[in-house]
Amino acid sequence: MNDADFLASYDPHAYPPVAVTVDIVAFTIRNGALNVLLVRRACPPSEGMWALPGGFVGQWEDLPTAAARELAEETGVATAHRRLHLEQLGTYGTPDRDPRMRxxxxxxxAFAPDLPDPVSGSDAREAAWVPMDERPAELAFDHSTIVADGLERARSKLEYTPLATKFVGEEFTIAELRAVYETVWGESLHAGNFHRKVLSVPGFVESTNTTTERGGARGGPRAKLYRAGDARLLHPALLMPSREETVR
Amino acid sequence: MNDADFLASYDPHAYPPVAVTVDIVAFTIRNGALNVLLVRRACPPSEGMWALPGGFVGQWEDLPTAAARELAEETGVATAHRRLHLEQLGTYGTPDRDPRMRxxxxxxxAFAPDLPDPVSGSDAREAAWVPMDERPAELAFDHSTIVADGLERARSKLEYTPLATKFVGEEFTIAELRAVYETVWGESLHAGNFHRKVLSVPGFVESTNTTTERGGARGGPRAKLYRAGDARLLHPALLMPSREETVR
DNA sequence: GGAATAGTGTCTGTTAGACACTATCTC
DNA sequence: GAGATAGTGTCTAACAGACACTATTCC
Incomplete structure (x- = not known):
């Protein structure tokens, strides 16, 4: 039998129904804290519980496209937002994770610089940026696990990629970059050493030859401004100070 | 409406049919070369083409379980093979990647020490270990992309995890471990420095206080034997010599 | 004996991290 | 002026990589 004959006789409905969704763990930094985007479910199952934004993948839709669309619907951020980074985290398929069906x-x-307050989505769900350490202990489905995995991804990607530049504006100071690391890692870093280290990694940042308009709010000189460089990997990497304890 | 009422009225068949499969990129080292497990498709679509082992996920089956089952069906390796490492790579869902349906x-x-020749699967497909640099230029579906992504995963995981110990037997010499790195990275490493480095990483290997029965085939002293240690991350990491060139 | 290999010693340049210090700015 | 911050200098311990060397074993 050739492919054409085979396909003509193939009945997709003969198999038990399954569904594929995308869920997005969107991180941003607000008021010096790492925030995650959550929505309150407006319909069953788990009506009223907080969950990750997401939804079913359209029939002709690519996975990254579906993720960008769902995120846009929740945040009002244009799909082609310039400084948005979106990457696949993993697939969760435990048989009983959703009561409706498989x-x-x-x-x-998703990583983005301080985004506006989310607009209620087209399906009228309430959406909000929630500081990571104030998030509900229990989220719908297995979303708590997914958020934890997303955080771990963010923490480790800061080490060996220029991901941190996605959390700040087009132009930024080294101190702003350091604040990103300190916020996501939850540890304070040595300002002087961090400064030298960032500048020593080829392609991490490049100078704009400009400075901030004013010094720090509580004093200090004007800081030089940088923009993201062309490196895709940081070499040498910036390792979390607490890495050694998590090795075993 | 509460969850129970909602679920009673929910019809999964109302949505367009989609399917979920698992595909496995299984690596092993044979005759000093990195091999990948391929099967020749026995039925349409792409009948006769080489492809990755895999298949549909059973209705009550977990994803890792499905992957282990499919691999076992192709290789004859017991599902609970002691030294098999299996991890999720990613999900591929381009709308037209399979002509049958979405x-x-x-x-x-999957990473494993030298495995036996695969047995033909229950569905009578031909299966074989294929050296990576002799693999067909074109595989069925988007499997060439998946293999490339799997290789990249293997290469980078060698750097910062003890993955290499999954490619060797229960007890191994430092030279065997070095051969794994050289094979997967495709670069020769300095024997002396590698030796010292491996022993200096806490928890990477632990001594068995025994040696090989004989020296090397072409001479040399008996080598000490080691087994895998309890480290989950290598600190400091073993970085690929060519890392710097791939940074941009 | 000759050749190959296991494992160690030593040296150099680079890096991480600690600490100190100066210059600049806000209040 | 007081206090905070940006950015740099310097020192030490650790590390990567190059090279050399010894000891052991196979052929």
Whole structure:
């Protein structure tokens, strides 16, 4: 039998129904804290519980496209937002994770600089940026696990990629970059050493030859401004100070 | 409406049919070369083409379970093979990647020490270990992309995890471990420096206080034997010599 | 004996991290 | 002026990589 004959006789409905969704763990930094985007579910199952934004993948839709669309619907951020980074996190498919049917969720992580307050989505769900350490202990489905995995991804990607530049504006100071690391890692870093280290990694940042308009709010000189460089990997990497303890 | 009422009225068949498969990129080292497990498709679509082992996820089956089952069916390796490492690689869902219907494939990577020749699977497909540099230029579906992604995963995981110990037997010499790195990275490493480095990473290997029965085939003293240690991350990491060139 | 290999010693340049210090700015 | 911050200098311990060397074993 050739492919054409085979396809003509193939009946997709003969198999038990499954569904594929995308869920997005969107991170941003607000008021010096790492925030995650959550929505309150407006319909069953788990009506009223907080959950990750997400939804079913359209029939002709690519996975990254679906993730960008769902995120845009929740945040009002244009799909082609310039400084948005979106990457696949993993797929969650435990048989009983959704009571409706067998649902596989392809999770994405998104990183963005301080975004506006989310608009209520088209399906009228309440949406909000929630500081990570104030997030509900229990989220719908297995979303707590997905958020934890997304955080771990963010923490480790800061080490060996220029991901931190996605959390700040087009132009930024080294101190702002350091604040990103300190916020996501939850540790304070030595300002002087961090400064020298960042500048020593080829392609991490490049100078704009400009400075901030004013010094720090509580004093200090004007800081030089940088923009993201062309490196895709940091070499040498910036390792978390607490890495050694998590090795075993 | 509460969850119970909602679920009673929910019809999964109302949505367009999609399917979820698992595909496995299984790596092993044979005759000093990195091999990948491929099967020749026995039925349409792409009948006769080489492809990754894999198949549809059972209705009550977990994703890792499905991956282990598919791999076992192709290789004859017991599902609970002691020294097999299996991890999720990513999900591939381009709308037209399978002509039958919308198919999402959750890819897994498997690493194992020299495995026996695969037995033909229950569905009578021909299966074989194929050296990576002799693999067909074109595989069925988007499997060439998946293999490339799997290789990249293997290469980078060698750097910062004890993955290499999954490619060797229960007890191994430092030279065997070095051969794994050289094979996967495709670069020769300095024997003396590698030796000292491996022993200096806490928890990477632990001594068995025994040596090989004989020296090397072409001379040399008996080598000490080691087994895998309890480290989950290598600190400091073993970086690929060519890392710097791939940074941009 | 000759050749190959296991494992160690030593040296150099680079890096991480600690500490100190100066210059600049806000209040 | 007081206090905070940006950015640099310097020192030490650790590390990567190059090279050399010894000891052991196979052929």
């Amino acid at each position: 649902v596989f969720s392809v999770a994405y992580v | 198919v999402f494939s959750v890819a897994y990577v």
